[in-house]
Amino acid sequence: MRFPSLLDLGGDQRTVVELPFRGSHVITGPPGGGKTVMAVYRAWALATAGREVVLLTRYNLLHQYIAQLAPELTGTPRVTTCARWLKALWREKFEREPPRSAEDERRYDWGEMQRSCVLRGVRVTTHLVVDEGQNLPLGFYRLCRVLGVDVTVFADEKQRIGTEETALSEVCRMLGTPDAPLELRHDHRNSREIAMLASEFHMENRTGLPLPTRSGSLPVVMRIPSLDGLLTGITQYFNAHQDRSIGIICRSARTIREIQGGLASRGLAKKTQAYIFDDRYRDTMDFSAHPIRIVSTVSMKGLEFDSVFVPDLDSYTEDPTGVEARLRFLVLCTRAREDLHFAHRGTHEPPITAAIPDALLARHHG
Structure with a gap:
């Protein structure tokens, strides 16, 4: 922190x-x-x-x-x-x-x-x-x-x-x-690239607010063959960036538990913690330790991480032009300080990000 x-x-x-x-x-x-x-x-x-x-x-x-x-x-x-x-x-x-x-x-x-x-x-x-x-x-x-x-x-x-x-x-x-x-007019958290992507989900024009001057990498959407492949990638990412806090933001409690178990099996049990409301085994989080933190979209408000992974992009099936979907993605994107990664397993990229221009979002179809 x-x-x-x-x-x-x-x-x-x-x-x-x-x-x-x-x-x-x-x-x-x-x-x-x-x-x-x-x-x-x-x-x-x-x-x-x-x-x-x-x-x-x-x-x-x-x-x-x-x-x-x-x-x-x-x-x-x-x-x-x-x-x-x-x-x-x-x-x-x-x-x-x-x-x-x-x-x-x-x-x-x-x-x-x-x-x-x-x-x-x-x-x-x-x-x-x-x-x-x-x-x-x-x-x-x-x-x-x-x-x-x-x-x-x-x-x-x-x-x-x-x-x-x-x-x-x-x-x-x-x-x-x-x-x-x-x-408060200035974005002190996000890189310029993340702020520009987030602006796509604003419900009204905010052109009067200055963009951050700090630059970083483009947010990424990647197609993955399985959740196991993504967890292996997150493990490799953590080993290469152990000074960064990592937020994994999920849509469901089931996905949170699945990811926590998968990272534990890869030797990261002591580096990982999860939060699920009303789960007595996962209802507290120590923000001074365990740099990989798995939370839900319901609990993400006000939090921030160096790097954010969204492992279940396929679950965002609602109308991408709807107010609730856009606000959720605005908050989701702006949790990340340095880099932002979306993952989906379907053949086609989900509509919530599919319409975003390539200038704002890198796409990996491996």
Whole structure:
């Protein structure tokens, strides 16, 4: 993991560190803009100023990643998931679990939660720093207003994936912040080639944002005879680049387990770890060790790797012009810093990448 020092931050990022310690703020930016890094710095700055701070995210793996990202900075603020924070708040104030929706018990009854807090007069003085805030529902931000809590939200609505999500304009309206969020404009993660490929999946023109100046290799689509052949290739790649972190991003838990077993059989068991939500053998990840990390598309938000492999391109069979497919691939591409590899076993390249020009994507048909 690479965590930039204060001296490494760009001018737009330093503006975030210098934000007032009171009130709510919304910060947006493209993939690779450093939103997660700046969420950590924002929490650190608030804690240093004496504020009680909790850094929240919706996703469990991203929570683990942030908590490990820079322990010398995040040692004071608490890092947790939104669900755990709400559960702890309700136990403290109401001595019970947060109420769930009658239609879908997986979701909260935000209206009932707001009413309960108003009737009980519940207020919260903690400053919340929220990463990937576009993937939290509007009810969460309504509740924050009822609680009178200050919130700093880092979000990119062009990366909304999921059934509960909120537009930035709604977040700003609910928190009473300016309609135009503070913008991080520079991609500090991706090579120019990866950023150019990712731009093919944007849902709207982002020509106003500068491309990275750092150049690298073209992303690659390769046809493989079998998964075994790809795993052999990944093993060879790791042996040649042992200083790099490798992310293998899969569509299903079954593929994750299959790849983890295949790499273990090739002598990489101690170099590999996998994450699957609700799998007690694979529900934690140490980002300071085990440089080959196997995750799902559901858990990839906010993460980054030097090299990314997508082993199951054939599984992306949905309409490649659909919003969800394009957003998923935008997030997928931008997880990679240095190089990006797609693999498929079918005779024909899947539609999601087939229309990409050769100038942006190298193709190997071996």
